[in-house]
Amino acid sequence: MHRFLLAALAAATPQRHEIGKLPALGYNTWNDVRCDGVEATTILSLAQGLVQSNFSQKGYTFLNVDDCWQAPLLNEKGELVPDSLKFPDGLKVVVDKVHALGLKFGLYADRGFYTCAFRAGSRHHERTHAKQFHAWQIDYLKYDSCWSPNLRRKGALEDYARMRDALAQHAPGVHYSLCGWSSWYAPAVSGEEGYHSWRISADCDEFANIYEAARTMEQLSDYAGPTRGYNDPDMLVGTSTGAVTLTPAQSRTQFDLWCVLAAPLLLGTNPMNMNAWDLETYGDTEVIEIDQDPLGKQGTPVYSTCPPHAPKDNWWCSPWSMPRDVFEVWTGLLRALAAVLLTSALLLRGAGRPRGAATAFILAVGSVGYVQVLHTYRPRVAACQQVWAKPLAGGDAALLFVNWASDDAAVACDAACLDRAGLTRRPLYVREVRARANRAPLVDGASVLVQRVAGGGGSVLFRVGL
Ligand code: GLA
Numbered sequence: 001m002h003r004f005l006l007a008a009l010a011a012a013t014p015q016r017h018e019i020g021k022l023p024a025l026g027y028n029t030w031n032d033v034r035c036d037g038v039e040a041t042t043i044l045s046l047a048q049g050l051v052q053s054n055f056s057q058k059g060y061t062f063l064n065v066d067d068c069w070q071a072p073l074l075n076e077k078g079e080l081v082p083d084s085l086k087f088p089d090g091l092k093v094v095v096d097k098v099h100a101l102g103l104k105f106g107l108y109a110d111r112g113f114y115t116c117a118f119r120a121g122s123r124h125h126e127r128t129h130a131k132q133f134h135a136w137q138i139d140y141l142k143y144d145s146c147w148s149p150n151l152r153r154k155g156a157l158e159d160y161a162r163m164r165d166a167l168a169q170h171a172p173g174v175h176y177s178l179c180g181w182s183s184w185y186a187p188a189v190s191g192e193e194g195y196h197s198w199r200i201s202a203d204c205d206e207f208a209n210i211y212e213a214a215r216t217m218e219q220l221s222d223y224a225g226p227t228r229g230y231n232d233p234d235m236l237v238g239t240s241t242g243a244v245t246l247t248p249a250q251s252r253t254q255f256d257l258w259c260v261l262a263a264p265l266l267l268g269t270n271p272m273n274m275n276a277w278d279l280e281t282y283g284d285t286e287v288i289e290i291d292q293d294p295l296g297k298q299g300t301p302v303y304s305t306c307p308p309h310a311p312k313d314n315w316w317c318s319p320w321s322m323p324r325d326v327f328e329v330w331t332g333l334l335r336a337l338a339a340v341l342l343t344s345a346l347l348l349r350g351a352g353r354p355r356g357a358a359t360a361f362i363l364a365v366g367s368v369g370y371v372q373v374l375h376t377y378r379p380r381v382a383a384c385q386q387v388w389a390k391p392l393a394g395g396d397a398a399l400l401f402v403n404w405a406s407d408d409a410a411v412a413c414d415a416a417c418l419d420r421a422g423l424t425r426r427p428l429y430v431r432e433v434r435a436r437a438n439r440a441p442l443v444d445g446a447s448v449l450v451q452r453v454a455g456g457g458g459s460v461l462f463r464v465g466l
Pocket of ligand 1 (some may be wrong): 030066067108113115116117179323327
């Protein structure tokens with residue numbers, strides 16, 4: 001009887017082979033509307049937008065609501081409370097309507113006492129919150145890392161395991177997406193039951209962070225796959241409306257590279273307001289197919305002129321993992337503080353209090369120095385080129401030529417480069433994917449695939465095979 005019950009439960013609960021078998025596709029509010037637009041009416045119109053724009057038919061089925069849906073405090077039972085102004089009828093009715101459109105609903109919570117935008121966190125209330133997630137019928141949980149006292153690896157993993165266990169017990173079937181901004185999550189949780197994707201680097205809110213994320217991904221390809229889960233280099237940044245945007249070339253390079261990296265693809269632009277370029281970038285089914293290839297392999301560089309790179313993992317308020325907008329507010333505050341301290345130093349000196357004046361002066365110099373440190377360690381894009389290769393089912397490979405430098409450059413993939421991509425046989429047929437154009441085949445061992453690639457973050461995507 002007991003065995004029968006367990007078997008029935010296992011059949012009812014989606015297992016790893018169903019959830020997160022391939023990278024998640026959908027939309028997330030954060031890069032688009034930040035806190036302000038997170039409210040029931042906007043979420044419902046976004047849901048309709050995903051369907052009407054055909055994105056949901058192309059696989060973008062997760063509608064993920066990021067930070068700011070919650071009230072700043074838990075209720076007396078320790079439960080999360082949806083912001084009553086933004087969700088006057090609660091959350092369940094919104095989730096139901098999103099489900100009725102054939103979409104899946106994702107929600108954001110945090111392992112600390114507060115979320116990054118100072119809403120209530122889930123620390124010490126994991127079970128209660130998992131029960132709420134189940135009652136609301138959510139399909140995806142992004143679990144962030146702000147305001148937890150556990151800054152180091154061991155404690156962070158304990159925090160994540162507590163919510164993983166709570167979900168397994170009270171909300172089975174939820175796609176669990178970790179957001180800890182560090183590459184060491186990959187070896188720690190890849191292949192572990194209950195973990196489906198994990199952020200490996202800082203927020204991608206400028207092109208330099210995209211370069212950083214890509215370079216960090218180079219070392220993590222072994223940890224991705226249908227039975228392991230996926231490295232998450234962060235969400236997509238479009239060129240249309242949105243809280244953050246990139247140039248057209250950079251935005252397309254991010255998308256095509258993310259597909260070669262088998263990364264989750266979460267749109268950061270409202271599908272109904274997208275310009276033609278973004279529609280083309282995110283709607284190209286041949287490119288989406290590369291991301292969703294059933295082998296689930298993460299691409300690696302097979303040619304690179306880039307300097308060596310070490311992952312810049314997060315530590316508390318590190319410059320390289322500080323989102324650009326936080327960096328701007330923070331440096332603005334430090335400069336203002338320095339000005340106040342300098343004025344105080346002058347006044348104290350005039351008032352005959354030299355020790356007080358000296359202290360204020362030293363603190364002012366410290367503030368200015370910290371601003372300088374923050375600037376110095378901001379991520380920067382190196383002037384280099386790469387060819388990334390992703391093996392595809394059936395023996396083809398996707399090759400992405402990327403030019404990170406500001407000037408145009410010719411990039412070549414010679415026989416050794418093609419070998420590293422697993423393309424050892426000849427002839428090889430070459431298709432320029434975005435242009436839907438076939439190139440002359442590579443017929444012998446001396447053939448080289450050469451491509452001129454625009455500077456400022458340009459790229460060209462090929463599908464190469466027998
Ligand atoms: C962190 C995460 C972002 C986003 C914000 C919300 O910075 O890395 O992706 O969720 O918090 O506050």
